[in-house]
Amino acid sequence: MRKIRSLVFFDMDGTLLSSNSTIVPEVSDAIRQLKANGNIPIICTGRAAFEVRQFMKECQIDSIVSMNGQYIEFEGQVVSNREIPADLCGRVLSYAQSRNDILGFYNYQEIALSEDQPLSRSFYQNIAAPFPQVDNEFYKTAPVNQLLVISHHADREYAQQFPELEFFITGEKSIDAVLKGGSKGKGIKSLQAKEQLDVPTYAFGDGNNDLTMFDVVDHSIAMKNGNKKIKEKANFITDTNDNLGIVKGLQKLKLI
Structure with a gap:
């Protein structure tokens, strides 16, 4: 049976994506290395799943908590799909x-x-x-x-x-x-419970809707370009999204 080392959640805009809304090669390489090392990279975004499929493909990411926890996939399989009446x-x-x-x-x-x-x-x-x-x-x-x-x-x-x-x-x-009750954090907890994933968790974020992620993970990392609230809540602050903050953060955590 495969051993999962950890779950690592990534916000998209201002975090995994650069300021021009792309993923630079060094970051995609780092995510692929993260996965090769036995960790599960997971997109955790306010965006819809179809909007980020290409980015997921670039980084070989198969799991996503999208629309602030409303639609969740784990390794290509639907875990949750909450609809507004x-x-x-x-x-x-x-x-x-x-x-x-x-x-x-x-x-x-x-x-x-x-x-x-x-x-x-x-x-x-x-x-x-x-x-x-x-x-x-x-x-x-x-x-x-x-x-x-x-x-x-x-x-x-x-x-x-x-x-x-x-x-x-x-x-x-x-x-x-x-x-009501929906958030990135609730989505993460739902994913962990349904898939019975009792492993260390990490999250990278930069904005207000990332605060609930930081509430539920073991290790929270704010981007240097993030707002004041997210920085105050983080375990540590990495570099900006335009200066390889993801790569530096994963290196500091010894995940790559």
Whole structure:
């Protein structure tokens, strides 16, 4: 039987990805070495699974906790798939429209946006991702695992309006929303329980939605480019995402 040395979770944007939203060769080489050494690298992201498949392929990563814990795969097999009810999606859409915000509907296969506006165009340009389809009735016929609010100003008003959802402010103009109780940390614990993985755990992150990862792993590593909260919570701070912070962190941990 294969012996698993550890589980190592990686946030994507600002962590595994460089500032131009690519994985540099030194980082992909390090992840492959990490895996060869008996560790399981796992993407842990707010993004949908289909958005990061190419990155996973580059690094030979087969496991993912996506959409803040709503959709989970372990070594290619689906572990969890939590969906937001259509009526709740509709209510959030109405509120977003009242604020002139844009709502994104995410599942593990595709994304749809409520509107095509300069605000949404600039958002996807900034994360170097293709602009999704526009369909404000997508949620009526397709499953939705996560909502994305693209706002002129990200604030806590959504959380006050919809207590049945968990909201994560991920940027000045973006908020992720999942079912109450959902988070990266809850996704990690669910994966460990369902797969009976009682091994050391590590997590690399840079932002607010990574805080729950740090709550549940044994060793937490913040990127130097991360925000103040994540740095304060980390066991140690590695270099930036543009200066091989992942490679240096894995070396310090003696995982590669």
